[in-house]
Amino acid sequence: MKYRKKPIIIEAFQEGKECPIWFTKAVDKGIVYYNEASGKLTICTLEGDMTVDKGDYIIQGVEGEIYPCKPGIFEKTYEEVVE
Secondary structure, three states: OOOOOOOOOEEEEOOOOOOHHHHHHHHOOEEEEEEOOOEEEEEEEEOOEEEOOOOOEEEEOOOOOOOEOOOHHHHHHHOOOOO
């Protein structure tokens, strides 16, 4: 069987760019933290801790979950919504 992703609108920003308020709140709650051992941002997800690499996109999903996404995958999956 084949499936198509439902059209949904997510919020995201690229690492190194200005971060939105939902990301700042996630840092305050400890969901996102700076890992001194790796020197990178880390996001606590349901699948475990995920490291954010330079240039990754950080996505807030439809349930408020936050996770990183590699630029190539992000650009193939999402397009900007102009309001």
